[in-house]
Amino acid sequence: MSHQEQLIPHNHVLRYTFRERLVHWIAAGSYIYLLCTGLAFWTPWLYWIAAVFGGGQISRMFHPWMGLVFTVAVGYMFGMWAPQMHFEAVDHEWWKALPYYITNRDDKMPPAGRYNAGQKALFWSFFFGGLLLLASGLVLWFTESIPWSLRWVRYIAVLVHAATALLTIGNFMIHVYMGVFAERGAFGSVIRGDVSLAFAKRYHPGWYKEIVGEASTSNDLPPGD
Amino acid sequence: MSQATLRVQKISAHAGSIPGRDTQRDLQVCKLVDTTTCIGCKACEVACVEWNSMPFSPTVFDNTYQTMPETRWNYWNLILFNEHEREDNSLQWLMRKHQCMHCADPGCLEACPADGAIVQYSNGIVDFQQSNCIGCGYCITGCPFNIPKFNTETKRVYKCTLCADRVSEGLEPACIKSCPTGCLHFGTKDDMKDLAETRAKQLRDVSGFAHAGVYDPPGVGGTNVIYVLHDADNPELYGGLPSNPQIPLAVKLWKHPLKWLGNLAIVGGLAGLFIHYLRFGPKAREEEDLILREGKRP
Numbered sequence: 001m002s003h004q005e006q007l008i009p010h011n012h013v014l015r016y017t018f019r020e021r022l023v024h025w026i027a028a029g030s031y032i033y034l035l036c037t038g039l040a041f042w043t044p045w046l047y048w049i050a051a052v053f054g055g056g057q058i059s060r061m062f063h064p065w066m067g068l069v070f071t072v073a074v075g076y077m078f079g080m081w082a083p084q085m086h087f088e089a090v091d092h093e094w095w096k097a098l099p100y101y102i103t104n105r106d107d108k109m110p111p112a113g114r115y116n117a118g119q120k121a122l123f124w125s126f127f128f129g130g131l132l133l134l135a136s137g138l139v140l141w142f143t144e145s146i147p148w149s150l151r152w153v154r155y156i157a158v159l160v161h162a163a164t165a166l167l168t169i170g171n172f173m174i175h176v177y178m179g180v181f182a183e184r185g186a187f188g189s190v191i192r193g194d195v196s197l198a199f200a201k202r203y204h205p206g207w208y209k210e211i212v213g214e215a216s217t218s219n220d221l222p223p224g225d
Numbered sequence: 226m227s228q229a230t231l232r233v234q235k236i237s238a239h240a241g242s243i244p245g246r247d248t249q250r251d252l253q254v255c256k257l258v259d260t261t262t263c264i265g266c267k268a269c270e271v272a273c274v275e276w277n278s279m280p281f282s283p284t285v286f287d288n289t290y291q292t293m294p295e296t297r298w299n300y301w302n303l304i305l306f307n308e309h310e311r312e313d314n315s316l317q318w319l320m321r322k323h324q325c326m327h328c329a330d331p332g333c334l335e336a337c338p339a340d341g342a343i344v345q346y347s348n349g350i351v352d353f354q355q356s357n358c359i360g361c362g363y364c365i366t367g368c369p370f371n372i373p374k375f376n377t378e379t380k381r382v383y384k385c386t387l388c389a390d391r392v393s394e395g396l397e398p399a400c401i402k403s404c405p406t407g408c409l410h411f412g413t414k415d416d417m418k419d420l421a422e423t424r425a426k427q428l429r430d431v432s433g434f435a436h437a438g439v440y441d442p443p444g445v446g447g448t449n450v451i452y453v454l455h456d457a458d459n460p461e462l463y464g465g466l467p468s469n470p471q472i473p474l475a476v477k478l479w480k481h482p483l484k485w486l487g488n489l490a491i492v493g494g495l496a497g498l499f500i501h502y503l504r505f506g507p508k509a510r511e512e513e514d515l516i517l518r519e520g521k522r523p
Contacts (some may be wrong), residue, residue: 040338040485041338041359041361042338042487043240043484043488044238044239044338044340045240045241047238047240047338047339047340050359056340056357057358057359057380059359060360060361060380061380077492079442102501102505102520103505104505104506104508106508106509127243140361140362142265142361142412143361143362143363143366143375144362144365144374144375144377148295148371151366151371151473152347153324154365154366155366155474155475155476156475158363158366158475158476158479159475159478159479159483162479162483162484162487163483166483166487166490166491169491170491170494171489173491173494173495173498174494174498177501177502179496181498181502181507182502182507182508183507183508184507184508184509198509202508202509203508
C-alpha cells in the first residue's frame with residue numbers, strides 16, 4: 001500500500017498539511033509569548049522582557065489569556081495527532097538507539113515512522129505539561145479567590161506551574177534545535193509543508209515506505225549520510 | 226502606598242544593588258498590641274479607614290462583635306474576636322487587632338516578581354508600591370498571615386502601610402493614636418520588646434496568667450508588630466494567629482532551589498546545544514538532497 005498522492009514534483013513529499021502548519025504556529029506563537037512573559041516573572045534578571053511586551057501589568061494581563069490560546073491549540077493538536085503518537089515497537093528500539101541519533105549516525109537508527117520516538121515524547125510532554133500548566137495557571141489567575149483554608153492549593157500551584165514550565169522549556173529548546181539546526185529541511189517543512197524524499201527516507205524510513213510503497217525502496221536515492 | 230522619602234533596604238524582584246541598604250542608621254519601629262487590655266472598641270479600625278481615606282466597606286454580621294471575617298483591600302485593620310472557654314469552663318473574650326505584621330523576612334516581598342512593587346524601609350516597614358504592582362497575587366501566596374488583599378477593579382494588592390506616611394513625619398500610626406485604653410503602643414523595637422516583656426511578667430507574676438508572653442515570631446525573622454498574649458502557648462486562639470509562622474515551604478523551594486536549578490538547566494541546556502552543534506553540526510546537508518536527479522522519483 002502506498003500514498004503516492006502525497007508526492008510533490010521534484011522529489012518532494014507533503015509532510016504537514018496547511019491545517020497542521022497553522023495549528024503548529026498558533027501553538028508556537030502563544031508558547032513563545034508565554035515563555036517570554038513567564039521568564040520575566042520568573043527572575044528579576046529577565047524582568048526587562050516584560051517591558052518589551054508592554055510592561056509588567058500588560059504582561060500579567062495577557063499571559064493567562066495567551067495560555068488559553070495555547071491550551072486550545074494543544075487540544076486541537078491532540079485531536080489531530082494523538083492517534084499517530086502511540087509508542088510502537090520500533091519507537092522503543094529507536095529510543096534505545098538514541099546515542100546514535102545524538103551523534104548523527106542516523107544510518108544506525110531503526111526505521112522511524114512519520115514521527116520518531118523523540119517527537120512522540122515531545123508531543124506527550126507538551127500535552128501533559130499543558131494540562132498541568134492550565135490547572136495550576138487557573139489557580140494563579142484567580143489566586144485571590146482561593147480561601148485561606150485552601151491556601152495549600154496556591155502552594156502546589158506555584159511549584160507545579162514553575163516546575164512544569166521548566167520542563168516544557170527544556171523540550172522546547174531541543175525541539176527548536178532539532179527543527180531549525182539539526183535536521184536541515186525540517187523548519188521548511190512546517191512552513192511550506194513539504195520535505196525532500198531524501199529527508200523522508202533519511203529520518204522517517206517507515207513513513208517513506210508507507211508513501212512510496214515497498215517496491216521503491218531501492219537505492220535510487222542517495223543514502224542518508 | 227506612602228509617598229514618604231524613607232530609605233529602602235529591601236526591594237522585591239530587584240536585580241542588582243539596593244540603593245538605600247546600609248546607607249543610614251535607622252531605628253526599627255514597632256507597634257505593640259497588648260491583647261490583655263484591648264476592649265474591642267474598634268476605634269483603630271475606624272482611624273485606619275479614616276486616615277487612609279478608604280471608601281466605605283460594608284460590614285458582615287455573624288452574631289459576634291466582629292466587623293467582617295477578614296481584612297479587605299480597603300480594610301487593613303480588623304479586631305478578631307474569639308469567645309474562648311477555658312478548662313475551668315470560664316469564658317474568656319479574646320480580642321486581637323489583626324493587620325500586617327511587617328515581618329523582618331517578608332514572605333510577600335520574597336514571592337513578588339515585580340521590581341519595586343514591595344519594599345522594606347530601613348525602619349522595618351514593609352510597604353506595597355501599587356504603581357509597580359502587576360497584580361499577580363504571588364504576595365498573597367507568600368504571606369503567612371493572610372494579609373495582602375486584591376482589588377479586582379484596580380488589579381492591585383493593598384495592605385497596612387504601618388502609616389509610613391505618618392511615621393516618616395515623626396507621628397505615630399493612626400490606629401495607635403486612636404486607642405482609648407492604651408493597649409496600643411508605638412516606638413522602637415527594643416523599647417516595645419522591653420515594655421511587652423515587662424507587661425508579660427506582670428501578667429504572669431501578678432495577674433495569674435502563668436503562660437502570658439510576647440509574640441514576636443522568629444520564623445519570619447521577628448515582626449515589627451508584636452503582641453502581648455495571656456496565653457502565649459496557644460496563639461491560634463487569638464483569631465488564628467499562627468504559632469510558628471514561616472514563609473511557606475513551597476515559596477522557599479520555588480524561589481531558591483527550583484529557581485537556581487532551573488536557571489542552571491536553561492543556561493546549561495543552551496550551552497550544551499551550541500556545543501553539540503559545534504561538535505556534530507547538522508545531521509545532513511541540504512546540498513545532498515539537491516543533487517537528486519529528475520526521473521529518479523519513485
